[in-house]
Amino acid sequence: MSLSSLGPIVSVMVAVAVDKPYSYRVPEGMEVTRGSIVVVPLGPRPTLGVVWGAPEDNFAHNRLKDIAHVFEVPPLSEELLQLVDWVARYTLAQPGMVLRGALRSREGLDPPRPILAYRRAGPDPERLTDARKRVLDLLEDDMPWAKAALVGASGVSPSVIEGLVKAGTLEQIELPPPPPVMPPEPDFAPAALSADQQRALDDIRAHDTGGFSVALLDGITGSGKTEVFFESVADCLRAGRQVAIILPEIALTHTFLDRFEKRFGQRAAEWHSDMTPMQRARVWRGVLTGAVRAVIGARSALFLPFRDLGLFVLDEEHDGAFKQADRVNYHGRDMAVVRASLAGARVILSSATPSVESRNNANQGRYAHVKLESRFAEATLPDITAIDMREEGPEKGQWIAPRLARAVFDALDRGEQALLFLNRRGYAPLTLCRACGHQYQCPDCSTWLVEHRFRGVLMCHHCGHEERAPEVCGSCGAADSLVAVGPGIERIAEEVAERFPGARPVVLSSDMGSMTQIRERFAEIARGDYNLIIGTQLVAKGHHFEKLSLVGVIDADLGLAHGDPRAAEKTFQILTQVTGRAGRASRSGKAFLQTYHPEHPVMQTMVKGDREAFYAHELKVREQGGLPPFGRLAALIVSGADHDETFGYARALMAAAPLSEKVRRFGPADAPVAMVRGRYRVRILAQSPKEFDLSGYVRFWLENADPARGSLRVQVDIDPMSFY
Numbered sequence: 001m002s003l004s005s006l007g008p009i010v011s012v013m014v015a016v017a018v019d020k021p022y023s024y025r026v027p028e029g030m031e032v033t034r035g036s037i038v039v040v041p042l043g044p045r046p047t048l049g050v051v052w053g054a055p056e057d058n059f060a061h062n063r064l065k066d067i068a069h070v071f072e073v074p075p076l077s078e079e080l081l082q083l084v085d086w087v088a089r090y091t092l093a094q095p096g097m098v099l100r101g102a103l104r105s106r107e108g109l110d111p112p113r114p115i116l117a118y119r120r121a122g123p124d125p126e127r128l129t130d131a132r133k134r135v136l137d138l139l140e141d142d143m144p145w146a147k148a149a150l151v152g153a154s155g156v157s158p159s160v161i162e163g164l165v166k167a168g169t170l171e172q173i174e175l176p177p178p179p180p181v182m183p184p185e186p187d188f189a190p191a192a193l194s195a196d197q198q199r200a201l202d203d204i205r206a207h208d209t210g211g212f213s214v215a216l217l218d219g220i221t222g223s224g225k226t227e228v229f230f231e232s233v234a235d236c237l238r239a240g241r242q243v244a245i246i247l248p249e250i251a252l253t254h255t256f257l258d259r260f261e262k263r264f265g266q267r268a269a270e271w272h273s274d275m276t277p278m279q280r281a282r283v284w285r286g287v288l289t290g291a292v293r294a295v296i297g298a299r300s301a302l303f304l305p306f307r308d309l310g311l312f313v314l315d316e317e318h319d320g321a322f323k324q325a326d327r328v329n330y331h332g333r334d335m336a337v338v339r340a341s342l343a344g345a346r347v348i349l350s351s352a353t354p355s356v357e358s359r360n361n362a363n364q365g366r367y368a369h370v371k372l373e374s375r376f377a378e379a380t381l382p383d384i385t386a387i388d389m390r391e392e393g394p395e396k397g398q399w400i401a402p403r404l405a406r407a408v409f410d411a412l413d414r415g416e417q418a419l420l421f422l423n424r425r426g427y428a429p430l431t432l433c434r435a436c437g438h439q440y441q442c443p444d445c446s447t448w449l450v451e452h453r454f455r456g457v458l459m460c461h462h463c464g465h466e467e468r469a470p471e472v473c474g475s476c477g478a479a480d481s482l483v484a485v486g487p488g489i490e491r492i493a494e495e496v497a498e499r500f501p502g503a504r505p506v507v508l509s510s511d512m513g514s515m516t517q518i519r520e521r522f523a524e525i526a527r528g529d530y531n532l533i534i535g536t537q538l539v540a541k542g543h544h545f546e547k548l549s550l551v552g553v554i555d556a557d558l559g560l561a562h563g564d565p566r567a568a569e570k571t572f573q574i575l576t577q578v579t580g581r582a583g584r585a586s587r588s589g590k591a592f593l594q595t596y597h598p599e600h601p602v603m604q605t606m607v608k609g610d611r612e613a614f615y616a617h618e619l620k621v622r623e624q625g626g627l628p629p630f631g632r633l634a635a636l637i638v639s640g641a642d643h644d645e646t647f648g649y650a651r652a653l654m655a656a657a658p659l660s661e662k663v664r665r666f667g668p669a670d671a672p673v674a675m676v677r678g679r680y681r682v683r684i685l686a687q688s689p690k691e692f693d694l695s696g697y698v699r700f701w702l703e704n705a706d707p708a709r710g711s712l713r714v715q716v717d718i719d720p721m722s723f724y
């Protein structure tokens with residue numbers, strides 16, 4: 001749209017918590033179109049915003065304010081603006097807040113700073129010192145040199161160069177800064193695909209319509225899914241379109257960047273929260289101008305201002321970490337599919353354990369179902385055994401059953417690596433006084449404090465509250481009466497030190513240091529510096545350790561006991577992922593699951609290796625219960641400073657629900673974690689059939705209910721993934 005078609009007054013969406021765009025005047029001589037990024041006065045403050053279109057309503061034009069500034073960058077694409085509206089409508093977030101996610105780099109809007117450089121401009125100076133000669137030798141051909149490079153290569157001080165400028169021999173010029181990354185080369189080093197992989201790639205290509213489509217790349221752990229989707233990335237790059245590979249965890253980015261560089265000869269741009277504002281600015285701007293062709297990043301990459309998006313790859317698409325639970329509650333995988341549909345782009349969802357949602361879409365033909373059923377090279381899937389803890393559990397005070405311990409000894413004896421997996425950080429999940437029964441709780445949350453013995457603290461995993469681990473009971477004052485109840489990985493490490501004195505153990509969880517330190521640990525494990533790995537879900541995914549032949553799951557039941565409709569699915573996924581670490585390189589792996597419920601369908605599935613039976617069973621259960629993907633859920637979480645007031649408001653909210661025979665409502669009920677950060681939490685759940693617009697229903701509900709006042713707040717979670 002041109003200036004004339006929008007007229008002298010436009011609507012602007014400001015990137016703050018607002019519900020709709022506001023009207024502004026376009027001052028004389030300024031040109032804007034839909035998508036232009038601007039600064040407008042909002043109250044007393046200049047605020048970042050985006051031109052949304054023609055003004056929404058007629059009102060007194062003389063009260064309108066002028067747009068203050070328009071940035072000299074390409075406007076945001078039509079599909080990105082539509083995505084903002086779509087996400088806001090679906091998740092009940094304010095569109096201004098969603099837009100904020102698309103304008104994540106304020107610095108990226110300013111023109112990048114040019115680079116100071118020098119080149120030859122005149123005759124040699126009268127006095128030609130050695131230092132000056134070294135500089136001039138470098139500048140012999142007419143190529144300019146960046147200042148830093150020239151100083152480095154010549155070894156002279158900057159004042160020598162300035163002297164040459166004064167003498168008229170050199171001139172200082174400004175060069176445009178280089179792009180953050182060079183374009184990847186689609187044909188740099190294609191992998192020689194196995195027959196199975198080639199078939200999968202052909203299948204993906206056969207489903208390429210040139211426009212929007214989704215393929216579920218459903219391949220067992222170690223089948224080489226990455227090599228396959230890299231070839232689709234190459235196809236997209238050859239077609240001249242942009243691509244993003246979106247990962248559930250930052251910890252995986254570096255492995256991916258390295259693999260990408262080997263395949264494409266250049267690094268992809270990265271995008272996640274662990275970057276400096278300058279790095280973010282360069283990538284954001286590069287994506288907007290088109291200089292950046294490929295991004296590897298976290299879920300927020302799905303809001304980057306691509307000019308011509310061709311492909312989103314979501315690796316480990318089943319991962320719950322794709323769901324964002326901050327101010328805007330969106331599911332990264334689902335919104336990536338929405339954006340691709342608006343952009344006419346492709347999506348590849350890759351996983352060894354697809355979400356039940358995606359499997360259903362594939363079963364129904366909405367997604368192409370591309371399978372990889374064998375491991376790459378001679379590797380085979382590990383042999384999985386359940387250890388019935390009721391029958392053959394460990395001795396009191398220990399957590400590793402004798403059979404698992406023997407298998408660990410055997411693996412270490414053979415010079416291989418073993419992994420003991422427990423998805424619980426810290427030493428013990430509960431500290432209890434034997435004398436008075438006091439249990440250490442977070443002062444601000446209704447949760448137990450987790451002991452972290454390495455650091456000597458008790459810690460709340462909900463709010464981060466920490467206190468020094470006590471020596472005497474804080475309640476009755478008894479000494480030597482505190483006991484740790486249950487294990488965390490630090491406690492397993494303690495048992496390992498006692499029972500496997502010759503092993504070289506390492507403990508790995510997300511709280512064990514910085515990203516860099518954790519990356520170093522992974523590299524050391526890959527090198528074989530350690531042979532016994534004790535870890536949380538951080539080690540469960542993505543990593544490939546050649547020598548790892550044994551996986552022991554300390555508590556396979558851990559995820560099953562929740563009031564979470566996805567508990568079985570999540571447990572199946574994490575168990576498959578972690579046992580899948582074993583035997584990835586042509587040696588047969590083994591895995592043991594320590595469980596008190598060996599008859600549970602999930603344990604049976606694991607032992608029999610029958611994933612198809614799992615999906616069939618789980619889909620049936622979901623269908624019977626009207627649960628996702630056959631029905632919709634929305635959670636309303638009411639929170640407040642006072643319990644009775646919070647509960648009372650939730651009850652009134654429940655009473656104000658619009659009548660609809662399509663919607664079943666449950667609650668209000670105190671949340672399983674009834675207090676977080678000093679606020680009481682009460683939950684309401686709404687359930688509807690799939691075809692029903694549950695977002696619209698909830699919006700109507702809230703608009704017609706008494707607004708939450710004072711300390712009260714209502715948080716809406718469409719398609720909730722957690723139920724705490």
Ligand code: ADP
Pocket residue numbers: 191192193194197219220221222223224225226227376544
């Ligand atoms: P997945 O993600 O499916 O679990 P990966 O893509 O990590 O599996 O592949 C497993 C291992 O096999 C990796 O080390 C990978 O480099 C290797 N691999 C897979 N396919 C090929 C191939 N065609 N050529 C060479 N190596 C491959």
Ligand code: ZN
Pocket residue numbers: 442443444445447460461462463464465677
């Ligand atoms: Zn807390």
